[in-house]
Amino acid sequence: MVNIRKTNPETPNIPSWVGNYPFSPQEKKPVVMDREKSILFVYGKGSHKVSCTTAISTNHIQAGMMVVQPGEYFEPPDIHSGDEVYYILDGEGVVMNPETGRGGKAGKGDVVLIPKGVWHQTFNTDDRNLRALAFIAPLQWQAGQAAVPAEFTGKTAYYKGEGRKTAEYGPWPKSSKAPDLENEISFITDRDALHLIHGTVNHFLISFYVSNRRIHVGKISLPRGFRSDLESHPGDEILFVEKGELAVEVHGPADTDEATVNDVFEIGENHYFLIPEGMKHRYLNFSDSSSKILIGIAPQL
Numbered sequence: 001m002v003n004i005r006k007t008n009p010e011t012p013n014i015p016s017w018v019g020n021y022p023f024s025p026q027e028k029k030p031v032v033m034d035r036e037k038s039i040l041f042v043y044g045k046g047s048h049k050v051s052c053t054t055a056i057s058t059n060h061i062q063a064g065m066m067v068v069q070p071g072e073y074f075e076p077p078d079i080h081s082g083d084e085v086y087y088i089l090d091g092e093g094v095v096m097n098p099e100t101g102r103g104g105k106a107g108k109g110d111v112v113l114i115p116k117g118v119w120h121q122t123f124n125t126d127d128r129n130l131r132a133l134a135f136i137a138p139l140q141w142q143a144g145q146a147a148v149p150a151e152f153t154g155k156t157a158y159y160k161g162e163g164r165k166t167a168e169y170g171p172w173p174k175s176s177k178a179p180d181l182e183n184e185i186s187f188i189t190d191r192d193a194l195h196l197i198h199g200t201v202n203h204f205l206i207s208f209y210v211s212n213r214r215i216h217v218g219k220i221s222l223p224r225g226f227r228s229d230l231e232s233h234p235g236d237e238i239l240f241v242e243k244g245e246l247a248v249e250v251h252g253p254a255d256t257d258e259a260t261v262n263d264v265f266e267i268g269e270n271h272y273f274l275i276p277e278g279m280k281h282r283y284l285n286f287s288d289s290s291s292k293i294l295i296g297i298a299p300q301l
């Protein structure tokens, strides 16, 4: 694991890797990353700390993993200058807004959207590690933004807790489930995702959990022995292989559609891959079982 503490003198609170890992915006190129090459960042103070690793952080999007141990949580609450999206890989926990005390429960396969500037705290309420893949776009911390890194000055609004600001948890069930999407944490299950069929010629399932003006997070399901059509995005794309095998063909703007050996990357389970903005690519699954891949794209699809 990589441990980088260096900061830029103009923004002493922000680690220099934010927006620059493993490449600066000018040097971005396709790259396979894993836990070993990730930056380790222990979040929290005192006894309530969690491990956060960042595998890729470009000027548009970041991806990494948070692990919260059973019964644990992080303190103080966290906040970002971008939207953060968790995809729960394992375990179960509660993600809560400490200002309101409101939150919800998420387990394996669920997605949580924490909008930009919304305080949040995550509690493992189960007896296994809570492992969450976390995408943030555009940036975790950004110079000149009100957000961050900032210190939460209030007290978490625990139920029956000291300093609880609100008793307005009820009535429950609510008459309307529509939350204020810009200010509340949202919970999305696979059933609630936007399920679409991709491609002109070769088709696969792409399921969007979140798609807004800052970030798009979803899952693609590639059948065995599959080769997709070429596509590209105006934004950076980060992939994470949850299950199965994946190869990606990446073409420069001047390339023909036929790939050379240098254009094909193999990405194993639990590995990340960066496809920089504008590069044409296709997804391949040479194996004999289907693959599940999480994708984050920002700012535009």
Ligand SMILES: [Fe+2]
Residues within 6 Å of the ligand: 078, 079, 080, 084, 120
């Ligand atoms: Fe966070």
Ligand SMILES: [Fe+2]
Residues within 6 Å of the ligand: 231, 232, 233, 237, 281
């Ligand atoms: Fe793509």
